Amino acid sequence: MSAGVGVDLENLWIRFGDFVAVRDANVNINGGDFFSFLGPSGCGKTTILRAVSGFLDPSEGKVLIGGNDMRGIGPNKRPTALIFQNLALFPLMKVWENITFSMEINGASAAQRRKRGDELLDMIALPGQGDKLPSELSGGQRQRVAIARALCAEPDVLLLDEPLSALDLKLRQHMRTELREIQKRVGITFIYITHDQGEALTMSDSIAVMRAGVIDQIADGKTIYNDPNTAFAASFVGENNVFRGKIKQVMGNEALIRTNRSGDLVARVSTANQGKLKEGDDAMMFVRPEAFAIAPDGATGDHFVTARVTHEEFEGNAYNIFTEGEGGKEIKVSLPNLGQSFEDHTGQNITLEYETRNAVLVPAGELAAE
Amino acid sequence: MNNSFLRVSIWVYLAIFFLYLLGPLVIMSITAFNSSGFPRMTPWECLTFQWFGELFQDQRILNGIKNSLIIGAGTVVLSVAMGLAGALMLTQIWPKLRATYYTVIIAPILIPGVVLGISTLVFWDRINRMLGLGADSFLSNGIFLTVIGQSTFIASYCMLVLVARLQRYDVALTEAALDLGATHAQAFRKILLPFMRPAIASAAVLAFLASFENYNTTTFTFGEYPTLTIELAQKVRYGITPSISALAFIIVALTVFFALLNEAKLKRQELVAAARKNATVEELAGKIKLPSFFAGNMAAVLVVVFAVATITVVGTATAYNPGQCIANVKEQKRLEAEQRIQELRKQREEQRKKREAEEAEQGDAQQSAPKPSNNSGFGNVFAPNTLDSDDEDDATGAETPSNNGGSGGVFDPNSLQDNQ
Numbered sequence: 001m002s003a004g005v006g007v008d009l010e011n012l013w014i015r016f017g018d019f020v021a022v023r024d025a026n027v028n029i030n031g032g033d034f035f036s037f038l039g040p041s042g043c044g045k046t047t048i049l050r051a052v053s054g055f056l057d058p059s060e061g062k063v064l065i066g067g068n069d070m071r072g073i074g075p076n077k078r079p080t081a082l083i084f085q086n087l088a089l090f091p092l093m094k095v096w097e098n099i100t101f102s103m104e105i106n107g108a109s110a111a112q113r114r115k116r117g118d119e120l121l122d123m124i125a126l127p128g129q130g131d132k133l134p135s136e137l138s139g140g141q142r143q144r145v146a147i148a149r150a151l152c153a154e155p156d157v158l159l160l161d162e163p164l165s166a167l168d169l170k171l172r173q174h175m176r177t178e179l180r181e182i183q184k185r186v187g188i189t190f191i192y193i194t195h196d197q198g199e200a201l202t203m204s205d206s207i208a209v210m211r212a213g214v215i216d217q218i219a220d221g222k223t224i225y226n227d228p229n230t231a232f233a234a235s236f237v238g239e240n241n242v243f244r245g246k247i248k249q250v251m252g253n254e255a256l257i258r259t260n261r262s263g264d265l266v267a268r269v270s271t272a273n274q275g276k277l278k279e280g281d282d283a284m285m286f287v288r289p290e291a292f293a294i295a296p297d298g299a300t301g302d303h304f305v306t307a308r309v310t311h312e313e314f315e316g317n318a319y320n321i322f323t324e325g326e327g328g329k330e331i332k333v334s335l336p337n338l339g340q341s342f343e344d345h346t347g348q349n350i351t352l353e354y355e356t357r358n359a360v361l362v363p364a365g366e367l368a369a370e
Numbered sequence: 371m372n373n374s375f376l377r378v379s380i381w382v383y384l385a386i387f388f389l390y391l392l393g394p395l396v397i398m399s400i401t402a403f404n405s406s407g408f409p410r411m412t413p414w415e416c417l418t419f420q421w422f423g424e425l426f427q428d429q430r431i432l433n434g435i436k437n438s439l440i441i442g443a444g445t446v447v448l449s450v451a452m453g454l455a456g457a458l459m460l461t462q463i464w465p466k467l468r469a470t471y472y473t474v475i476i477a478p479i480l481i482p483g484v485v486l487g488i489s490t491l492v493f494w495d496r497i498n499r500m501l502g503l504g505a506d507s508f509l510s511n512g513i514f515l516t517v518i519g520q521s522t523f524i525a526s527y528c529m530l531v532l533v534a535r536l537q538r539y540d541v542a543l544t545e546a547a548l549d550l551g552a553t554h555a556q557a558f559r560k561i562l563l564p565f566m567r568p569a570i571a572s573a574a575v576l577a578f579l580a581s582f583e584n585y586n587t588t589t590f591t592f593g594e595y596p597t598l599t600i601e602l603a604q605k606v607r608y609g610i611t612p613s614i615s616a617l618a619f620i621i622v623a624l625t626v627f628f629a630l631l632n633e634a635k636l637k638r639q640e641l642v643a644a645a646r647k648n649a650t651v652e653e654l655a656g657k658i659k660l661p662s663f664f665a666g667n668m669a670a671v672l673v674v675v676f677a678v679a680t681i682t683v684v685g686t687a688t689a690y691n692p693g694q695c696i697a698n699v700k701e702q703k704r705l706e707a708e709q710r711i712q713e714l715r716k717q718r719e720e721q722r723k724k725r726e727a728e729e730a731e732q733g734d735a736q737q738s739a740p741k742p743s744n745n746s747g748f749g750n751v752f753a754p755n756t757l758d759s760d761d762e763d764d765a766t767g768a769e770t771p772s773n774n775g776g777s778g779g780v781f782d783p784n785s786l787q788d789n790q
Contacts, residue, residue, distance in 0.1 A: 055549075082545075105552045
């Protein structure tokens with residue numbers, strides 16, 4: 001991958017009056033990376049994007065693009081292009097005029113613009129649609145026009161603010177692949193904002209998980225999914241079952257946690273917290289639904305959980321069993337559908353089994369809202 | 371039953387409503403074509419276009435129209451610019467101040483036009499004096515003052531129109547333009563202004579109409595440049611002629627024409643948009659169609675009908691000569707007048723005879739009740755000469771039912787002349 005222009009946030013604080021939207025963010029984004037900010041709405045991810053694009057001045061700290069401090073440089077002078085959440089296509093301009101707007105600003109002739117517009121329309125697989133109005137295109141087509149318009153400005157960094165959120169599921173999944181391919185082809189840095197962990201996981205080289213203005217973890221998707229730093233990251237990215245308790249004993253990279261309902265359970269301490277969790281600390285253990293298996297009745301030990309089944313459902317690719325869990329929450333178990341027969345356990349006690357490497361222990365903290 | 375009653379009453383209501391709205395306009399328009407010297411619909415005398423001719427020979431009216439147009443143009447430019455600035459400010463201003471700002475900027479609409487006129491006059495006069503300029507300076511020019519005075523409140527109307535459109539504007543569009551390298555000025559010119567264009571056009575039309583019809587404010591500020599409304603008001607003071615009806619008719623016709631034209635244009639845009647969406651379906655159907663401008667466009671058809679009607683009427687008007695008819699009416703009036711005079715003479719003769727008879731009897735009859743045959747109770751008191759016209763009026767009303775109007779030709783200066 002060609003080395004694009006990197007973006008660095010150094011000790012970035014953004015305040016609106018008393019409200020702190022972004023708290024001491026430090027992020028290094030490598031040139032040419034597809035980098036995602038993942039978090040629930042209102043966590044400050046869009047604010048960061050606006051600070052990078054220049055619509056907002058940071059209260060403290062710096063935004064560096066390609067190593068240059070961007071303070072005092074307006075959005076029209078930065079080497080960034082932003083794709084808005086609602087796309088913000090110019091409704092009164094034809095598609096090709098939309099796409100080549102940045103060239104019009106630079107005083108290019110209509111013929112030049114037309115030519116470049118057609119090239120870009122070919123690239124986004126919309127040849128011959130240049131004379132339509134944006135309102136005459138479908139959602140996915142508009143999406144691609146917005147991308148072409150941003151790319152026409154030849155930015156070093158492309159910023160995308162939840163651009164897929166308005167699309168339906170099928171189209172969204174299709175556009176994920178397409179976006180990723182476009183990014184590989186043009187080789188510039190993409191900074192992507194989303195609350196959809198599926199989008200972040202499938203497309204990104206790196207993900208920053210954000211919560212209420214704070215960046216919890218920056219890592220690639222696999223690490224975030226398998227080795228979360230915090231309870232928030234663990235519960236926000238993917239489905240997870242939580243077990244609360246106090247640490248009873250630390251054994252190297254593993255630890256025993258004493259839970260109210262399920263007794264003592266063993267888990268792997270997440271990488272970032274190794275050596276930090278001590279005996280007696282409040283902690284949370286996370287086990288993914290697909291990491292459970294049904295154990296023979298009566299099996300006991302530090303990696304078995306026994307609970308009463310409340311209900312079950314068939315999801316197609318998986319069979320889900322819900323049991324009573326800790327603190328009013330239920331435990332979800334997802335058994336892959338491999339053609340085996342499933343018996344109904346509703347109302348019975350079942351014993352679940354997990355492997356220690358699939359249980360992650362982090363300090364107790366705020367969970368993502370469901 | 372109940373339902374049908376409701377429906378009927380709705381139609382009746384609508385009929386009354388439109389009669390109330392449009393009746394005066396229709397009647398005024400018709401009077402423009404009656405040859406009678408006073409604007410009236412009955413009695414119908416002759417179809418004539420002479421009042422249009424007279425209208426276009428009236429220098430004061432023409433001058434008034436010219437001044438109105440100049441002032442209207444000035445007001446449009448100033449009001450739309452101020453209105454747009456005010457509307458933009460409303461979206462930019464600190465939210466806590468917004469309500470106050472809105473009230474302040476809307477206030478001129480609530481202030482009586484008279485007050486605005488006086489205050490404009492006084493304010494600019496002060497400024498004029500402060501600057502030590504004479505009475506013929508630019509600042510005391512009637513056109514300048516009228517444009518300024520009218521714009522003080524018309525700008526508020528414009529702002530209301532523009533704000534409505536601006537509220538639908540997505541600020542992200544401006545941000546997108548900035549992000550793509552445009553300066554603020556470029557974003558304004560290339561994105562916001564085109565978006566606002568329909569509202570600016572509406573505001574301009576509104577401003578022009580408001581300026582054109584304004585009287586209250588203008589009456590204080592016009593100076594040496596009376597507008598059409600001022601001229602009309604001054605004319606009405608000395609009695610009106612059907613040429614004013616003719617002017618009203620022209621204004622009504624123009625209004626209807628442009629309203630229809632606008633409607634046709636909108637309808638056409640709709641149809642074009644619809645056609646673009648399902649172009650293939652239409653092409654496949656391949657049925658015989660009217661030219662695209664007309665297809666399913668009632669307003670467009672009406673525009674053409676209207677235009678054709680106008681051309682026909684104007685064409686007829688140039689060829690048509692109501693001279694014969696007017697001569698006939700004159701002749702008829704003369705005959706009627708003669709008849710009346712005859713009858714009057716007969717009446718007087720009878721009265722005279724009666725009186726002579728009474729005098730001959732030498733009775734006290736004169737102090738008894740007045741004679742019922744005499745229309746005027748004091749008929750014998752005044753000299754017959756002075757009574758002439760009054761008596762005629764009463765007599766015609768009562769004795770010549772062949773005359774259509776209750777008031778006959780009484781108010782018509784021409785017919786009075788004919789009588790004598």
